[in-house]
Amino acid sequence: MELFTNQVLAGIATGAIYACMALAVVMIYQAIDHLNFAQGEMAMFSTFISWQLMQWGIPYWWAFLATLIISFAGGIIIERLLFKPLAKAPVLTNVAGFIALFAIVNSVAGLIWDFTIKQYPTPFGSSPFLGSQLISTHQAGMIGVTVGLLILLYLFFQFTRIGLAMRAAAAMPESARLVGINTSWMIALGWGMASAIGAIAGILIAPVVFLEPNMMGGVLIYGFAAAVLGGLTSPLGAVVGGFLVGVFENLAGTYIPGVGNELKLPIALALIITVLVLKPAGLFGRPIVKRV
C-alpha cells in the first residue's frame, strides 16, 4: 500500500509538470489551431537561461522571475517573427515552421551551453516532505508551484478584462474583432504566456531529469498525451489530463510487469493513440462540429 501511495504521489508531482506543458500546448492550440512541437525546446531554452543567470550569481527566485519575463517576451517575439506571417499558410507550412523552431532552439542551446548533462538546483531541497517518506520536498514544491500557477491563471482568465478578451479571441475571432479586440495581439500574448508556463515546467523538472538540450523531449510527449486526453480545446482538461498521465505513467511502470522505465514513453504514445481512436475530443473537449 505504501508503494502504491508513493507512486501515486510521485505521479502527481511529475503530472504537475505534464499539466503545465499540456496547458502551454493548449493555449497556443486554442489561439492558432496548431500544435507547438517546439514547446518543450522553448521550455528547455528558458531553463538554460535561468541556469545561466544563477551561474552569474543571481539568487534562484530572482533568476526564476527574470526567466519568466524573458520567456514571455521571447514567446511574443517568436510569434511576431515566425508564426504571424504564417497565420494564413496551410497546415503543413506551419508544421514545418514548428519543426524548424524545434531544431533551431535545440541546436542553439547545444552551441551555447553544449550537450553535457548539468545539475540543476532546487530551492525546496530533496529531504522527506513533512517527515514522510512518501514524497520529497521538491516533489511537494512542484505540486505547490503548479497549483499556485493554475489558480492565478484561472483568476486571470475569469476575472480580468484582458483574460476575457483572450478567451473571446480564441473562441470566436471574428466576433472578437467586431467588439474591438485586437485578436492578433491576443495570439501573441497567448504565445508569451505559454512560453512562460513552459519555463516554469522546465525549471521545476530540471532537478529531476537534469539539464541538457534534450531534457524536454519525453516531457513534451507526456504533455501532448495529457492535452489529448483532456481535450485540446479545454485548458481544464489539459490540467486534469496532466495529473492523470503522471499517475498512470508511474503506476504502469510499477505494476505492469515488463514495462519498467524503458517502456514508459511508448505507454504515453499508446495513450495518445487510444484516446484519439476512442474519444477524439478528449475527456473535457468539445467535439468539433462543422456545418456543411
Next chain:
Amino acid sequence: MTAMLNIKDLRAYYGQVQALHGLSFSLNEGSLTTLLGANGAGKTTTLRAICNMVRSTGAIEFEGKPLSGKSTENVVRLGIAHVPQGRGTFTTMTVEENLQLGAITRNNKKAVVTDIERMYEHFPVLKERHTQQAGTLSGGEQQMLAVARALMLRPRLMLLDEPSFGLAPLIVRELFKILGKINREEKVTILVVEQNAQLALELADQAYVIETGRIVMSGNAKDIANNEDVRKSYLGY
C-alpha cells in the same frame, strides 16, 4: 443634417469574384436607414466592407475620416458597432460576459456597470438569464443580446445585418420597436440590412435598394414603400 457615413464607388471582392460594383450612398447623422435587396445583392458585403472584413476599393468616410486601411477592430473603436449575420454571439460565454465583451474597449468600469444595468432594463429577459451560457438562449433572445452587446460599445453608428432572420414575426416587431427607440432616445445612427422589406420600411426614415452590387433606388422610406417596382419585387403586392 450632415452625412455621418459617406461611401463612394465601393467595390468589393471575394477572391476573383466581384460582389459590389461601384456602390455609393450616405447616411445622415441620427437617421435610421435600411438597405434592401434580394439574396446575393451585396447587402452583407456592404456592411462587411465598412468594417474592412472583405477586400474592397473605393472611399468610405466616417465623420470625415477615411476608414480604408483600418483594421476591423480599429473601425469598431471609432464607434461603429456591427451586429453580423448569425449575431456574433460568444456562445460558450455567459450573457453577462457577452455584454462585458461589447464594452471591452471602454476604460470607465463604472459606466460599463451602469450600462449593463441599463441593458437589463431594455431587455429584461437578459437579466433573467445573465449567468446562462449565451448559446442556450433562444434565437430571439440571442438577437436581443446581440443588439445589447453592440450598444455596450456606446456606438455612434450601428450596423445590423438581417436582425429579423429566423425570428418569429412577433419577436421581430418587438425588436424593431426597440431599434426605433434606441435610434430616437440614444441618438444612435442605424443602418439595417433587411430582406423583410415591409417592416424595415415602416421602421426606417431613409431607404436604399441594392441589386447585384449597385444602388438602384434611394430616398425617403415612405416614398420607397409606395414605389410600384419595390412593391412588386420586395413587398409582394
